[in-house]
Amino acid sequence: MMSRWITWRALVFVAVFLLFAATLRDRFDQWIAETDLPPLIQETSVEVLGRNGALLRAYTVADGRWRLKATLDHVDPRYLEMLIAFEDKRFYGHNGVDPLAMLRAAAQAVWNGRIVSGASTLTMQVARLLEDGSTGRWEGKFRQIRVALALERQLSKEEILTLYVNRAPFGGNLEGVRAASRAYFDKPATRLTTAQAALLVAIPQSPERRRPDLHSGEVQAARERVLDRLVDGKLLTTEEAEVAKLGSIPHQRYGFPKLAPHLSDRAVATIPLLEAHSLTIDSRLQQQLEALAQSALRGQNLSMQVAILLADHRTGEILAWVGSEAYENSNRRGFVDMTQALRSPGSTLKPLVYGLAFDQGLAHPETLIDDRPTAFGAYFPQNFDGVFRGTLPIRKALQLSLNIPVVSVTEALGPAQLVAGLKRAGIEPVIPGGQPGLAVALGGVGVTLMDLVTLYAGLAESGQTRELYWRQGEAPERNGHRFLSEKSAWYVGDILSDVPPPLNAPAGRLAYKTGTSYGHRDAWAIGYDGRYVAGVWMGRADGTSVPGAFGGELAAPILFEAFARLNKPPVPLSPPPAAALTVAHSELPTPLKYFKARDAAFEEPAGGPELAFPPDGAALQGMDIFVAKVRDGEAPFTWLLNGAPVRIQERAREVELPNPSKGFVTLSVIDAQGRSARSEVFVQ
Template sequence: MGNGVKQIFARRWHVFYGLLIRACRIKPVRLSLVWLSIYCVGQLSLIVLCTLLPLPERNDKHDFAKVVVDSRGEPLRVFADSNGVWRYQVALDDVSPLYIEALLTYEDRWFYWHRGVNPFALLRGAGQWLINGRLISGGSTLSMQVARILEPHPRTFVGKARQMFRAIQLERTYSKQQILTLYLNYAPFGGPVEGVQAASYIYFGKPAKQLTHAEAALLAVLPQAPSRLRPDRYAQRAEQARNKVLARMQHFNVWSQQQVNEAKQEPVIARHISAPKTAPLLARRLIQQYPQQQVIHSTLDKNLQQALETIAQDYALTLPQKTSTAILVLDNYTMAVRAYVGSANFDDLTRYGHVDMITANRSPGSTLKPFLYGMAIDEGLIHEQSLLLDTPTDFAGYRPENFAQDFSGPVSTRQALQRSLNVPAVQVLDALGPQAFYARLASAGLTLKLPAEAAPNLSLILGGAAASLEDLTATFAAIGRGGVTRAPVYIQNQTPAPERTLLSAASAWVVGDILRGVALNSAHRQTVIAANTPRIAFKTGTSYGYRDSWVLAASEHYTIGVWVGRPDGTPTAQNVGRENAVPLLRKTLALFSDAQLAPPKRPAGLSRELICWPLGGLKQLQSAAECLREKSAWLLDGAAAPTLREPLMAQWSSYKLTLAVNAKGEQVLPQCMASAQAGATQNITLAVWPRVLEPWLPQKWRRAHLLPALAANCKHAVRDTGQQLVLEGISNNAEYYPAPGQSNITLQPSVRGASGKVEWFVNGVWVAATVGSSHSLELAKLAVGKHTLSVMDAAGRFDEIVFYVGG
């Protein structure tokens, strides 16, 4: 400092010292009055100034970014304020004490003692400036810094005076804790980042409550020069500034030497500033749903969410262009949503990433079948091993076909659901009633969207309605939750929706047990796994035209829904649930432990019992003649439902027949009973299979073998009624050879006496159907060897012949 400046400073000090000496010569009473007058005038002036110049008000609803956080409070998505600033609101208790210690020790050690302005700090700063010619340490308190944040001012004497006035005003208005909280929320930390909570998440990926010594020291000094010390850009400068804070913490014995040394060893590694954008579609949905909330505490698990977003994005790259995916994960214990991947990639416009496919209504394909079978079990219509029909069947004009366009004949409930067969499902829905099925789903929270002015019908079970992945997954959760479900929970402390019963606990477990019997890791949809193999209950679905492929899976702990398709509804070649949705499910399940995928425990009321086909009842209640095939089934309360009737079967009909036979054991029909000898007949009881199953039954179970031969006096009665269906054009047990010079043979059989449509089968495999007054079929390219040709009409009548093709 030059001699001139020193002389000026000396003269001013002598003047001030002289005034002080003169004041001391005043009598104590007078001195007290002087000071009291000065104090009163000062307070009155302060009151007037505070009235004329009120503190700038902060609008808490608009000053902070809207933030959607996960279940642990970590930001998922940030919606910046109107100025593009990322500022997360934080309370004093939610900030690490290490940061508070570093901040107060470095910035304002006398924070809790001064009234907004620290005169000693100002004098120290002024003296250092006068002596050294530059600013060594600032005299601003934290209150003054908050005042500058609330009301920025130019770095002039007037500006400094205004800042001091605002600091005093702050101290008169707010408590120390409130002023400190203002600093924690509004201090600048570089770029668009303001507030210690935002800085901690942006730079270190953690809440401010979890800051280490080194991180706390860095964030304490960063607001001094936020642009120059940004750790993501200038790590070396930031480290030097941090170490300066650490040295002061040790100097004032706030932190031990060991703590400081360990903190200095920690490198400055900060993430580049970027707005969190995890779960963007759910965040958008929640912001729209709760527009008044600054911080929305979702139920998501950020780690799981990010892992599934990566999996979905990578998996979509293996699919055709414009194809998207969606994944929803529910915690069955609380119905909290743990992961919400609404599209394959939010930023990929070519895959319609902005379209939320979790809420979109699409055809559910076969995903409703587990609910149908569970309801039918509860209603006593079927049990786990009931005999169902997988045959060409007409349900009052509705003729469903299987996905593979073949038929298997007699199947059990377990087989029908595991193989997702269409015809048996329609048979069960026909027995339960489409309206009842629709209503029970709606009462459980799944309201299917029907075409305009349409009523529930048999096509419901094959995807003839629409539903969202959200609703389907929540409903499928009943499989793992003992038959009950409720709406998914998206935010914490949300009042849960009431529980709704879809199925009984017993039927839910039986359906889950059936679905757990299908291999998840097999490419073949009909592969069934052993009972002791680790498994999860899952059901696939494919909508008409391959527009949507689905898979729903449930354990006791979690329910997962997966969708794959094009958001614009365009058909995609071979977009099948087993081929496209299941692989994505397998990748999802790999993130869970075996314990998390364990099945629910079997409830009370279930027992393993022997039942018999074709009647379906308990074996112990049937004779040997009635029990043609024995099966072991899970039954509710020991009750076994009888086999469902065929669609065209009369209500009074039964598969348990009572027949009159004569002394020779021949069947005597009622219309020829008069010609039989009086008292020469007796009644016998036996079981028969449904007529439509004849092409798939072995000879011993066909009616021609099971039923006694007709008495001689009754044969004319059958001929007169015209009830016979006859195959013609091929002789039974005949052998046919190709014409000379030809390698193949062509046969043209026909049918006489048919009623309605005729189904044709070669070697038990459906090949064609014919309609009209005449029925014929051309058979070509038959392999050398034995062949069985079978036909069945709409009345269930059946005929069959065996022939041979020679080489």
């Protein structure tokens, strides 16, 4: 009986114990389930990435910290192995708390009379980081345990590890492995050396005392302890650890990339809630052109500024965007994105003027046109150098960027036709006063560098619009509309490809045009080859005049340098299309041989002046004056030497002219009807 009674009591005790344990377990589970977790999603730095995924620019989060978002794929696997082996070798086996580690820590504390090692798991460290809590107080430790247990129930081990690599502190305003790798090693966290990985394992244990840029001795000792522990854990060999100990300690922080800062700001402002912006920018080329912009201003006035755009006109992708040099330089107004600033384009619209004339059958590149003093009503344009060249082919007039011929052609077209052509090319010009006049051809209109590069991209694409874009995946759908015929676009490119290059630049590399706005406020150079198009602007951001600034001298060399930075062989321009008329002037149809400016009629000059003396090819002896004679034509006459007028409104048919300098001289005479004659003579 006694035995049965004992057995019965034992069964009751076991049952009560099991009930108590189950109740305790349920209450514990409920306690964990009711844990109020901190936010798991934290603000991360907005990133702007180039076409190859390279970081162009990053922005700090609201509290000024660098916290670059990372997945485990963003981190070197070797680092993760070392982190787990050093901090929490049973990470994949516990549920947030490691009882064995706790027993070990307690036993060491009792034996040594002080705390020797901690028992925090990586999950507990994540709990502390999420709450920004302390590890010193017991209530803080219990809170971490509770949060860690709750995290393990809701997240996978990979998700917990991801939280750690995003939130671990690395000193100063650095959080996360990616930010630390950038700041201390100037490299992505995907490829770390053993020494670098061990350093990043060591820093978060005491991030301020172990900042490499401030306390190199402290962090070096901590790194050695990490490496020794990894040798004990068989993750590293003794030889690997000894080599890693010799690795240098970074003594400074590297700055975060700030490439294409103006475009980065634009991208973020356009879609402010996007965490990562993927652009078409080539990071290597962007860096090269920013350095080019810096060197271009070396020795220039402190207020001078430069902007550069380079794109692939086949795809429309912008590969480099330099809004200004020295983004943070207030003296140069570097914060202003000069690719978007409205400026006068100077002579850079002249190719479109002639292209439209070719399209309408008004002219051909070999058509002869007059460059003489001409009044267009109250408008009396002058060439930039004040020299007139007489009669010459349109090809030469464009290459020399003469003003009188292009205004004559614009008058024949009508200024509204030029503005319409700009709009068909994808540009919205700003017209002073709202009504276009003849001055539009010489830059009397507001456009941006982006506009001009877009226009020349269309010329390079055989006269079809090519809208440029900078955000990956957002290629415009409005491309391919024709604003010039293929033939006319080819004529323009063929002419521009023969413009003499700057000193020491390769000939025939680009079809390009320079421009200088009125008052020397803007210097331009825009050009293209068979694949790429680029534009350069130089001037002052505040629009102040820059005396002596010319596009050919300032901007053109930078344009050729920009193409050289591509580090690719030149891509030839397209061959002439079947419709192109590639003949000499003498073989042109009669209506295309001569352009009569005032009424846009073409005719063979009749009854015009003829130089009776000196005849073409004559040799003159050097003297103070010489006599020139003209027959036919209608007085009064204008006489020019090498394009410069020397006698105006002369009614006599025989005049004395000042003897020019020795060598070959061009003598020209223009009658009252605008008809001209000239001869080439040699002065001995």
